[in-house]
Amino acid sequence: MLSVSKLLEEKPATERSRTNEARYQRAPIPVVVWNLTRSCTLSCVHCYNSSGAKSYPGELSTKEAFSVIDSLSDFKVPAIIFSGGDPLTRPDIFSLIEYARSKGIRAVLSTNGVAIDERTAMRIKDSGVSYVGISIDGSRKVNDTLRGMDGSFEKALTGLRHCVKLGLMTGLRFTMSKKNISELPFIFDLIESEGVQRGYFAHLVYSGRGGRFSSEDLDLNQMRAAVDYIFEKAGEFIKRGLDKDIVTGSNDADGVYLYLKLREKDPVRAGRVRALLESRGGNSSGVSLANIDNLGDVHPDQFWTTHSFGNVKERPFGQLWTDTSNPLMNALRNRKGLVKGRCSKCSHFSMCSGSYRARAEFATNDPWAEDPACYLTEKEIIIDA
Numbered sequence: 001m002l003s004v005s006k007l008l009e010e011k012p013a014t015e016r017s018r019t020n021e022a023r024y025q026r027a028p029i030p031v032v033v034w035n036l037t038r039s040c041t042l043s044c045v046h047c048y049n050s051s052g053a054k055s056y057p058g059e060l061s062t063k064e065a066f067s068v069i070d071s072l073s074d075f076k077v078p079a080i081i082f083s084g085g086d087p088l089t090r091p092d093i094f095s096l097i098e099y100a101r102s103k104g105i106r107a108v109l110s111t112n113g114v115a116i117d118e119r120t121a122m123r124i125k126d127s128g129v130s131y132v133g134i135s136i137d138g139s140r141k142v143n144d145t146l147r148g149m150d151g152s153f154e155k156a157l158t159g160l161r162h163c164v165k166l167g168l169m170t171g172l173r174f175t176m177s178k179k180n181i182s183e184l185p186f187i188f189d190l191i192e193s194e195g196v197q198r199g200y201f202a203h204l205v206y207s208g209r210g211g212r213f214s215s216e217d218l219d220l221n222q223m224r225a226a227v228d229y230i231f232e233k234a235g236e237f238i239k240r241g242l243d244k245d246i247v248t249g250s251n252d253a254d255g256v257y258l259y260l261k262l263r264e265k266d267p268v269r270a271g272r273v274r275a276l277l278e279s280r281g282g283n284s285s286g287v288s289l290a291n292i293d294n295l296g297d298v299h300p301d302q303f304w305t306t307h308s309f310g311n312v313k314e315r316p317f318g319q320l321w322t323d324t325s326n327p328l329m330n331a332l333r334n335r336k337g338l339v340k341g342r343c344s345k346c347s348h349f350s351m352c353s354g355s356y357r358a359r360a361e362f363a364t365n366d367p368w369a370e371d372p373a374c375y376l377t378e379k380e381i382i383i384d385a
Contacts, residue, residue: 116159171198282353286332341370
């Protein structure tokens, strides 16, 4: 996740830069995206989890979920992103959130928003959720088509309004594709008019139904133009004094691209941005980001579920996450010599780390191939730091 707004602000970066080598030699404590269920009221064409309006056998029970929270607490996990499917379809969701909060873990809720009425919004607030991300993929017709339900736009917008009204930190999530990229101006207008604090613009990852939808991904020129527009709007909000956090996700090339654009105008600020991005180390899959799926399997991220490090019903999360005898776990923390193609010669690897392995593997059957969604030019990837 790249906070464009924070990087465009004139404030200097305060986080000290660390070498990429050190970044990958340790096993950091990750933020955990927990797909509690695959059940969902919607059936989105780009869903990375292939979720739908049905029950899925074998999902973790409430007792098992409490035990998982205990293991995450023991490992000092700072935050859980409760996701799905739609986590609000689980009757125990608020008990789980409250238990996580009692253990000192920050709780984030990722939802389609259609089930958030006034009472549910109040329960979200009272449970201690620090941030609610609600997915809207365009205006009424576009959103409803992509999400597979007539009326889903109005319901999600109503849910978003309930959260904003209660003062909850609320974000609007938008996944970019050829089917909705023309909706970007509408989404930015919605963020402003509805008082939404964050806009999250995600690149498509080819996983679940998102794999079948990959033909609708933006081509590289469209992708670059979309990111240009997002950067422009984030800068415009800053100039107008609007307190909005504009964020992009699922493509670590965005950080490099922002650095390169700043480098042309303000090399000093660009240097600070580069130092900050290097300190974060680029793609965090299997390093500072983890996923637990609805069955308890642990994955490098929520998109790359074809690979598992084990199950939390069999071993505590901390043991799974620090077990570098697992070849993939070890490789993800020492990936520089493994990535191929353009990634292997890119002078900005320390800011990107090759981006998403799930996308590379889907496109080429090779997890160490270059990410096909890198839109940087050949000239840009070899520009010296």
